[in-house]
Amino acid sequence: MAEQSGGKAVFLTGDLMRHVTRMSLTTSIGLMAIFAVDFIDMVFISMLGNDALAAAVGYAGTLLFFTNSINVGLSIAAGALVARELGAGRTEQARQFGTSVAVLGILFGLTVSVIVLFNLTFFLSLLGAKGEVLRLAARYVSIILPTMWVMAVVMTGMAVLRAYGDARRSMQATIYGGVANAVLDPILIFAVGLGLDGAAIASVIARICILIAAVTPAIRVHQGFARPSLGQVISDIRPVRAIAIPAVLTNVATPVGNAIVIREVAQFGTDAVAGMAVIGRLMPVAFSVVFALSGAIGPIVGQNFGAGQFDRVKKTFLAGVKFTAFYVCLMAATLFVLRAPIADLFQAQGETRALIYLFCGPLALASFFNGVIFVANASFNNLGHPVYSTWVNWGRHTLGTWPFAVAGAYIAGAPGVLLGQALGGVIFAGLCWFLVRRVVSKLTAPQTVDPFAGQNRLQVLFGRRGW
Template sequence: MALSESGGSFTQGNLFRHVSVMSFTSSIGLMAIFAVDLIDIVFISMLGREELAAAAGYASALMFFASAVNIGLSIAAGALVARAEGERNRTDAREYATSTAVIAVATGLFLPLLMLPFLDVLLALLGASGAAAEMATGYLWIILPTTFLSGLSMVAVAVLRAYGDARGAMYPALLGAGVNLVFDPILIFAVGLGLEGAAVATVLARLATAVLAVTLAVARYQAFARPRPQCVARDFKDAAGIALPAVLGTVATPLGTAIVTREMAKYGTDAVAAMAVINRIVPVVFSVVLALSGAIGPIFGQNFGAGRMDRVYETFFDGLKFLALYVVGMSALLFVLRAPIADMFNANGDMRALLYLYLGPLALGSFFNGAIFVANASFNNLGHPGYSTGVNWARHTIGTWPFVVAFGAIWGAQGVLAGQAIGGAVFAAVAAWLALRVIEAPCRDPLAAHYTCPDQRMQVISNRSQR
């Protein structure tokens, strides 16, 4: 699927098909990662020591912040490369990819130097103590130094997506998941390394993912050039301008989850258990929704770079159309399977009632989360990444806490779930309105004559039909 120097693949062809292919291929890689994470915990739990699972949980909480930085840099790489590719400027695309990769590697080397000397303090802030804290420390000393590998692979995968290579972007995640799955039982049980074996398996998976991602990007698109300090310095501002808001926006998500979990805790262990099950179902069943922002971003970026605002506009609505079809289909499936799913988790009483509520009408609320992801992709790729940060923080604070508290007071634990969904609907509407304003902005600018706008496109179609 290699592209020629003449331009990006998303500036022509059926946009709904582009959205569908990019979303499904991106979700396969995500689903593989989530599945391996779940299997990882299962293997660790089989060792029969509760503190091991707790240690893995504490370590994951600290690793999230390093991952958030890498996610932000990958969003920046994808946006900058896709925009340059849409402008048919392969030189800029290559330099942006190289500069962002260098920044990711440098950041990935610096963060462990910053965190490792203070692991005791950081883990204590999370509530870790005793054997669990000691085990988490050993786990992190193995994994954190390879943060640069994770950052490099994320950037390389984002670059592959920016060139429109949906399948190529999927393969590194599948390889990493496969390596982790093979080495986990060998190192944990056969070699007897326990939790540290799981850490080594993750390091091997990161190495395999990075090697394949970079190899594909270079072999197919010559996507990276020899790093030059002056280019990295020049591109740092552009990359940071997208990455920093994306990092801040990513950090907002666990805050919203914490708010909902805290409100659920008021209604007993059954309510918290139901919330934990829902939080495990969502990433697997709705992985396509979670992948949508990264998948649709290059489509926005290439067409924006090409000045095709008519296709940017169409991409936004095709993204929502695809999202609606997927969410309705999966929600119907969850509704049909709600009893077996509840039985699988031995859910009874309030826990079963809450699962039935989510697996019924409230699963449709994933549409609103997806709509926010589509809007955020437009902000990140059309030059307004700060809007993405604002929308995410608003959604996970004032779009969560007042709603879950108010509806919880009226309807108990079920109200907490309903309030979370209603808050999402409100901020999805706000995000969609703001995204349309951003998309239409160049078309309102009389100096931006190089853009093809929706009304201009419709006039061309009308003239052709008359002829």
């Protein structure tokens, strides 16, 4: 495994497909550890024999996804800035950026947690939760949400590790947390008898484990963080903001789209919502490699961009798309073969089973288009065009979701909602392909400053970049 300890950039040489494959697989293994525990959570909760519990987890997961999107956006800023500075040979500035993003993540995590907790019933009601399901979802969220600041530091630490090319330790951190969660789940849910509360408490303890496992090597092995300084954080706000705000907005769009879908599905009953909750846990386990692409491709693009190796930047995007196509086809075939055992595992019947079968069939192939969007967003964020990611994601999860989901619901019920959502993804994947091709074709000189510093944003988008 390629690793670094002194600020060396490892992605400037070597086979790009090998880099993409290694980073994607190692990053995805870590993600899969977390997603697999969520999957096991849902299996255990289904064993309790109450569809309201599964539906509650579905609503809670959508809201927690929304809050965690802020952390994802900040980690994207950390990864992009650190990788770019390492590629340019500015290791001290890379440390400062990592530290500043971590501090800002703590502040945002604490602030957002307080705001959401005081308006918890309101937010869950907007998603369509009612009665007992609303009460259960609110209790679940209230246990996990106060650790949002923990996840902010966790995700920044893992982004820093990946920026240094150390995907192995980033992966290990999430595996440790996943193991802790998997061990605690049956103990707290069944042995102690805490039920849904037990699943939430296990998740909190797992987050703390990941925090220790991610930050420790980032500091000890790579010296990836500096001593926090208020003055340095304030001075770094501008370059961090240039990437973080569009990245946060980009990632917030995803739970907005999910909220639209789950609200449309909710009109078809608790069984349909339970089916969505199962799919929501199954999808990231099956396609963790696709979900990992943004974090995996970003450091490769960022280091080569910082070093001015633009031909490798272009080839990295194409390698990411080819890798996505191969993996999605392989996993879609696997899901199709295993669709009946998967449905049986959740004791799924009726509408719940129909939705699981749909996902394990044609919808699985649609994950290729999600992968193209992920690779494109990573390219935009690391090439000084994070606002493109924002436009694409919001378009995909609003105009590319709501009208298609509504039409699908009218034509084919709950399955039509998912099919409509998938169709919107196809359209916006095509748009991403077009935009990335244009962006990389205009790269002619290294970028050594914040793309938005001292410039009008419209000049950046349409003037200075040759558009």
